[in-house]
Amino acid sequence: MSDLQAIKGFKDLLPGEASQWRVIEAAAREVLDAHGYREIRPPVLEYTALFSRSIGQSTDIVEKEMFTFEDRGGHSISLRPEGTAGVVRAYIEHGLFKSNPKSKLYYIGPMFRRERPQKGRLRQFHQIGAEAFGIPGALVDAELIMIETMIFERLGVRDLDLVINSLGCRNCRPAYREKLVNYLKSLPAEMFCTDCQRRRETNPMRVLDCKNEGCRAAVEKAPDIFNDLCNDCREHHSKLKNYLRISGLEAYNFKHIFNVKFETNWRLMRGLDYYTRTAFEFLSPNLGAQSAVAAGGRYDNLVEELGGPPTPGVGFAIGIERLMLLIPEATHEKHPDIFLIFIEGGWNFALVLSKGLSDRGISIEMGHDVTRGLKGQMKQANNSGAKFALILGPRELETGYAILQNMEPGVKEPPMPIEITPDLIDMVENIRGKVEDKKKKSQR
Numbered sequence: 001m002s003d004l005q006a007i008k009g010f011k012d013l014l015p016g017e018a019s020q021w022r023v024i025e026a027a028a029r030e031v032l033d034a035h036g037y038r039e040i041r042p043p044v045l046e047y048t049a050l051f052s053r054s055i056g057q058s059t060d061i062v063e064k065e066m067f068t069f070e071d072r073g074g075h076s077i078s079l080r081p082e083g084t085a086g087v088v089r090a091y092i093e094h095g096l097f098k099s100n101p102k103s104k105l106y107y108i109g110p111m112f113r114r115e116r117p118q119k120g121r122l123r124q125f126h127q128i129g130a131e132a133f134g135i136p137g138a139l140v141d142a143e144l145i146m147i148e149t150m151i152f153e154r155l156g157v158r159d160l161d162l163v164i165n166s167l168g169c170r171n172c173r174p175a176y177r178e179k180l181v182n183y184l185k186s187l188p189a190e191m192f193c194t195d196c197q198r199r200r201e202t203n204p205m206r207v208l209d210c211k212n213e214g215c216r217a218a219v220e221k222a223p224d225i226f227n228d229l230c231n232d233c234r235e236h237h238s239k240l241k242n243y244l245r246i247s248g249l250e251a252y253n254f255k256h257i258f259n260v261k262f263e264t265n266w267r268l269m270r271g272l273d274y275y276t277r278t279a280f281e282f283l284s285p286n287l288g289a290q291s292a293v294a295a296g297g298r299y300d301n302l303v304e305e306l307g308g309p310p311t312p313g314v315g316f317a318i319g320i321e322r323l324m325l326l327i328p329e330a331t332h333e334k335h336p337d338i339f340l341i342f343i344e345g346g347w348n349f350a351l352v353l354s355k356g357l358s359d360r361g362i363s364i365e366m367g368h369d370v371t372r373g374l375k376g377q378m379k380q381a382n383n384s385g386a387k388f389a390l391i392l393g394p395r396e397l398e399t400g401y402a403i404l405q406n407m408e409p410g411v412k413e414p415p416m417p418i419e420i421t422p423d424l425i426d427m428v429e430n431i432r433g434k435v436e437d438k439k440k441k442s443q444r
C-alpha cells in the first residue's frame with residue numbers, strides 16, 4: 001500500500017457525495033433548530049482520560065479502537081471516538097450547568113474508531129448528535145426519538161426498526177450485573193468468543209448483544225434485566241413507551257410513514273458504559289452487518305462522574321455514512337444558472353458579470369478556457385448542467401449584443417440577444433429578468 005493513498009478506513013467525500021451530505025446536514029439542522037437545540041462544536045482531540053472515564057475502560061472502543069498518541073508534553077491524547085463525552089466536558093468546563101442547566105445541544109462532525117473497515121463501517125465517520133441536559137423525565141427521551149424520526153422522514157428514509165431497552169440505574173443494576181456474571185460463569189468458557197470470555201467478568205452486559213453465534217446461544221437463557229429493574233426505572237420505561245404511543249409515533253409515524261417497527265429488546269446493551277435507563281437503536285435491514293443507523297440513550301450519572309453536579313442527560317447520534325446508504329436520491333448536485341462562454345477580448349466583462357449576477361442571486365460558472373473556442377466551451381456548458389449559456393464571442397463583442405441560450409435538455413428556444421452596456425448594470429438586470437422568468441415558468 002502506498003503512503004500516498006488515503007489511510008485505510010478514511011474516505012474522501014467526492015463532489016456528488018458532498019452535496020448529498022449538505023442536504024443531510026441541512027435537514028438535521030432544520031429539525032434540531034426548530035426544537036430548541038443549539039449547535040456546539042467541541043474539538044476532535046481530547047485527553048484520553050475523558051474517554052476512558054466516560055465510555056468505560058473495559059469497552060471495545062477504549063480498549064482497542066481509539067487513535068491515541070502522546071503529545072510533546074507527554075500527555076495521552078485521543079481523537080474523539082464519539083461526541084457525547086466532549087459535549088459533557090464542555091457543559092461542565094464552561095459552567096453551562098449554572099448558566100443554562102437545561103441545555104439542549106447538537107453537533108455534526110467526524111469521529112474516529114480503529115475498527116475493521118467494511119460497508120458502513122469506517123475509521124473516520126461522521127455523526128449528527130444531540131444531547132439534552134438537566135431533564136430527568138422520559139418525555140425528552142421520546143422527544144429525541146421523535147426528532148430522529150423527523151430527520152429520517154425529511155430524507156425519505158424508510159423501513160427502520162426502533163429497538164428500545166432499559167439498562168437500569170445505580171440502584172438496580174449492580175444486583176442484576178452480579179446475577180448475570182454468575183450465570184455467564186456457570187457456562188463453559190468454550191461457548192463464548194474470545195472477547196466475551198474476557199467480558200464475562202469485565203463487561204458482562206456486552207455479552208448479551210454479542211453477534212457471535214456461540215455467545216447468542218449461551219445467553220438464550222440469561223436473566224432478563226426487566227425482572228430486576230427498580231420501580232423508578234420501570235416507571236421511566238413504561239412512560240417512554242406511553243409517550244411514544246400517545247404522540248402517535250408508534251401508531252402513526254412509525255408504522256404508516258416509515259414502517260418503523262417498535263419493540264423492547266432486553267438484550268440491547270450498547271457499546272458504551274455511561275448509559276442508564278433508556279437505550280435505543282434505529283436498525284435498518286438494508287445496511288447489512290452494520291445495521292444501526294442511529295443510537296442513543298440516557299446517561300444520568302455521567303456529568304457527575306466527570307466532575308459536574310448531579311445532572312441527568314440523554315442523547316442520540318446518527319451515523320451520516322450509514323444514512324447516506326439509505327437515502328433514495330443518488331445525488332443532489334446543484335447546477336449553475338448560467339455558464340459564461342467568452343473569447344480573449346471578453347474577459348473584462350466576464351469578471352464584472354460574474355460578480356454582478358451572483359450579487360443578485362444568479363449563480364454563474366466560467367469555463368476559464370478561452371483557447372477551446374466557442375464550440376469546445378459550449379460542450380463544457382452542456383456538461384455543467386447550467387440552465388443558460390451566456391456567449392460573448394467575437395461577433396457578440398463586435399455587435400455589442402451577447403447571446404443568452406437556453407440549455408435545458410429538450411427545450412428549443414431562440415437565442416436571446418442582450419445588449420452589452422458600458423457599465424453592464426442594465427445587462428445584468430436584463431439577464432436576471434430572463435433567468436427569473438424561466439425559473440418561474442419551470443416552477444409552474
Ligand code: HAM
Pocket residue numbers: 081082083084113115120121122123124125126127129130131271272292293294295296297298314315316317318319320321322
Ligand atoms: P454509537 O452507537 O457508538 O453511539 O454510534 C452512533 C452511530 O454512529 C451508530 O449507530 C452508527 O450509525 C454510527 N457509527 C458508529 N461507529 C461507526 C463506524 N465505525 N463507521 C460508521 N458509522 C459508525 C454513540 O456514539 C453515542 N455517543 C450516541 C449517544 C449520544 N448516546 C447519547 N448521546
